Amino acid sequence: MTTGAQVPVPPTTASSDWRRRALAAVSDAGLRSRVLAVVLALVTAVPVVLAAGSDPFEVYRAMLDGSFGSTLAFADVLNRADTFILLGLGIAISIRSGFFNVGAEGQLWLGALGAAVMALHMPGPSWFVLVAALVLGFVFGALWSGLVALLKIAFGVDELISSLMLNYVAILLIGYLTFGPMKAYRAGQTETFEDVELPSIFGNRLHAGFLLSLVAVVCIWLLLSRTRLGYEIRTLGASADAARYAGIHVNGVVMRVALIGGGLCGLAGANAVLGVQHVLLSEFSPGWGYTAIAVALLGGLGPVGVLLAAILFAALEVGATNMQFTAGVPASLGSLVEGLVLVFFLFSIPLTLSRVRAFLRRGPGSAPTVAGETD
């Protein structure tokens, strides 16, 4: 790709390239460090359970029962998992390209809004409204994320802060609408839309949103491994300089990734209101968009990893909620374990960072590499 000495080597943007490498290490970390992180987190939470005056074995068994113990509980787990899968995929491809989007929460809310607007106001047969609602959810999420990309490309605004700020704007926007123009008989929520819902599959509470998220897993896998955009995302994620040398239009890739990633997060929101809640609440999400960042990282930023990590985190949350009723330890245990898993995972990553470190030690001035060429 490079034509040798004639091309001046631009100074690398040190921090953003480090960020890329640190995150590449996340996807390179082996299965062992992930399993270890989960085990360590569960062990570390034991004293907390003891402090609550409960038997850890009973509590963990109650969590297991409450997540995988019955068809109904497992259906709840998968219904939560699909939210995490769609969010995790959206976050994963963003991070893969070096676009550190923490705006999944806002995109999730916007997607829920888009779906609710369609479900409430679109005339027509319910299957048509359902599809339209999913599409508008995707579009709203994509636009919200596209705004972050636009701010980055046009004004150089770091996506970390702008996407965080837009999360709050999104939540407040839905707060305004559900207490104002879209208010139903009760403040803080819209009218319900029971007739526009994702159909249940296997005849129980599991809804078609899970199938939708599986389709998304396959699509993202194909996108990353089989398309030109996937190649561009991977190259850009390895190094912005490498991408430029490879003739990749960096801003174009960032914008397309933002739209697809934000769209998936929006779809997650649409999916949650159309599949489970059937109404748009001012307290729609307890922060799933942030938890999903942990899902994406633990899943190694790959589609299959995200799928597995999403089911794990969904099982932790649903299991903890059910455990609260049977074993009496607060459901916050789920959130505690999630945080511990991520912290322990981050602990273990630097051990696998030696390759990256060796690369850094070669120092600046070493020629940029195209992904797949050398390092």
Place this chain on the structure above:
Amino acid sequence: MSEVLTEAFLVGLLATTMRAAAPLILAAIGEAFSQTAGVINVGLEGYLLTGGFGAYLGSHYLGNAWLGAGTGMVAGAATALLAGYVMISRRADQIVTGLAIWILSIGAVGIAYRIIFSDGNALQPQRVAVDAFNEWAVPGLSSIPWIGDIAFNQVPLVYLAYLTVPLAVLLLRSRRGLKVRATGESPEALESAGGSVLRIRYLCVVATGALAGLGGAYLSIGQTDTFEEGIVGGRGFIALGVAIVGRRHPVGVLIAALVFALAESLQLWLPTAGVDVPRQLLQMLPYVVTIIALAGIFGRVRHPRAFLKPFERQA
């Protein structure tokens, strides 16, 4: 609009603004130093939460608000120390670590709060009132018309928050302040001059945690006498914005925090003046202002050269 600008309205609005800025200043001023040294604390929201809960717990068991403020600082500093270990010693990605610490804080505080104050029912923690701070009118100054009511009739933690600003300016201008800047701009040069990058980064991060812990203490036992899990409400993330928009300088942080606090206070006071603007739209102001500020309306913000970059000693 003229009948809106009554004396009572203005004094009330500005006094609320002064108060609301205090936790933002406390959280952002340490963060400004951390970022100058090259470390961003995305977990600030978590430091505030553990600080607020630590202060509540301390005041509950020790029966004294000042001791509570102390335990709040310790809790915030301990949270920051954990984050610092992962970011600085283990060299993990700072942003991801911050998010992890935040999620962990929510879980840890949630479970501790529910266990300790459950009263047999973990689902419904009991609200317990603890010893809290009272307003303390500064003798003399508080009787100045207008200004006394706005600035000198606050709880002591508010005065402390504003006191950190000149102290931070002095620190920034001292030799130590120079070292902090060197840590962010050229860590290698600092090391070859005999300084320790890791030490300074740890100091900055732990100090950020302690100050944010004090800010959290204000949120629990400063403005109320109890605790609830949602008390922080995104102030940690706003404080990140405040530190950046304020150019990581104490005076900039002060101004940015006041602007944010004004927007927050307007949504409390405008309805009393009969101005009917939806609360949520006013609440959006600080976030939108941050984005506009970062878009370079007030000039681009330049990051330190070693921003977000872990440091590793050359063997």
